[in-house]
Amino acid sequence: MSIQAIKRIAIYVVHDKDGIIDDYIPFYLSELRPCVTHLVVVCNGLLTDEGRYKLSNYADDIFVRPNIGFDCGAVKDVLFNFVGWDKIYEYDELLIANDTIYGPFCSFISIFNEMDKRKCDVWGLSLQTEGIKMKRINRESEIMPSHIQAFFINIKHNLLHSSSFYDFWHKIDPWDYNYNDVVVLYEVAFSVRFRSEGYVLDAYFDTADYFSNVTGDFFPPVFYDPLELLITYNFPFLKTKVLKQKNTKMFLKDYSHTYSSILKYIDDNTNYDVDLIRDNIIRYYRYNDLYSFCSNYQYIYVYGTGEMAQHWYDVMMSNNISLPNINGFVVSDGHRKVEELFGYKVLHLSEIPYSRDIGFILALNPENTSEVKNTLEEKGYHNIFQL
Numbered sequence: 001m002s003i004q005a006i007k008r009i010a011i012y013v014v015h016d017k018d019g020i021i022d023d024y025i026p027f028y029l030s031e032l033r034p035c036v037t038h039l040v041v042v043c044n045g046l047l048t049d050e051g052r053y054k055l056s057n058y059a060d061d062i063f064v065r066p067n068i069g070f071d072c073g074a075v076k077d078v079l080f081n082f083v084g085w086d087k088i089y090e091y092d093e094l095l096i097a098n099d100t101i102y103g104p105f106c107s108f109i110s111i112f113n114e115m116d117k118r119k120c121d122v123w124g125l126s127l128q129t130e131g132i133k134m135k136r137i138n139r140e141s142e143i144m145p146s147h148i149q150a151f152f153i154n155i156k157h158n159l160l161h162s163s164s165f166y167d168f169w170h171k172i173d174p175w176d177y178n179y180n181d182v183v184v185l186y187e188v189a190f191s192v193r194f195r196s197e198g199y200v201l202d203a204y205f206d207t208a209d210y211f212s213n214v215t216g217d218f219f220p221p222v223f224y225d226p227l228e229l230l231i232t233y234n235f236p237f238l239k240t241k242v243l244k245q246k247n248t249k250m251f252l253k254d255y256s257h258t259y260s261s262i263l264k265y266i267d268d269n270t271n272y273d274v275d276l277i278r279d280n281i282i283r284y285y286r287y288n289d290l291y292s293f294c295s296n297y298q299y300i301y302v303y304g305t306g307e308m309a310q311h312w313y314d315v316m317m318s319n320n321i322s323l324p325n326i327n328g329f330v331v332s333d334g335h336r337k338v339e340e341l342f343g344y345k346v347l348h349l350s351e352i353p354y355s356r357d358i359g360f361i362l363a364l365n366p367e368n369t370s371e372v373k374n375t376l377e378e379k380g381y382h383n384i385f386q387l
Contacts, residue, residue, distance in 0.1 A: 009036065017046070047062075093154060102238045121201070126152075129208045231265065236270075332372065
């Protein structure tokens, strides 16, 4: 059956704290649009007028809702409130997707053509193999069963029109979920339930192939090893979170997987416009605000020399962004330090004479940021820019 012969409704969920729709999203939707009959876009939180205009070029319906329940809450609102099951049942298939991936780096049509031929009841872009540990609040770490990752799930007719699928969504209660709850109680639970009921799951990329060549802990390769997925497995997407690291312990196998190396590979080997990624990342790091901050002080120090600081600096340099008045890097007293980083001297905080003309850029993991910010304020420094 051709793509055009399959009636497919898609629910695409977006979230931006400022309600801005960066251009990587319209590109994704433009590539997806030939593969779906009806496209519903749900915005969790805010949506600017410009953002609505961009979406309206591709979406049949646009809904804006409070940012509660993450993707799971947005999808449930579509199924039960915004669109309703009667309308959903007019379609052969349902696609659930979100804005947390850049791409595609190949044609969506080729992906759907391949997966439409597979004898399965539900498929995703990535099937995470069993073995990942997930920490939930007030619980021991749990080993995650094999599951389709929730950034893209396509439900075929047999499952979509089953009473079990309705029951899953009727009973799920995501309104107070935190992020880990969404992973365990929605993303993982979805695959576990329907596999246990005899439905067949499949994916465009099965991480079992990847892990057959890997030893050690089973970290999700879409986060941990994105360059390998691009090069060896031709995985045509990139998780946005990989390039928006605030806790680098969670992501990237090693520092060879830099922002610059990932973008260079995409630019050299695909037709994807990497400026779509660059523009989103530059806004994420608030370049305009950061430039203004640096311009206000005679001396700027970057606090931190770890992976977060190195990743941030790599992003700046890869986009030919220079900031005024950078004087060096700084670490807390007692911390081991290198003598130099990116051509700048690295100092302990006590080595810097106090001055009101000093500003600090905090390039730290979240668990360290509050402590360092308090230390600086106790020493009389209040000119602080937190990445």
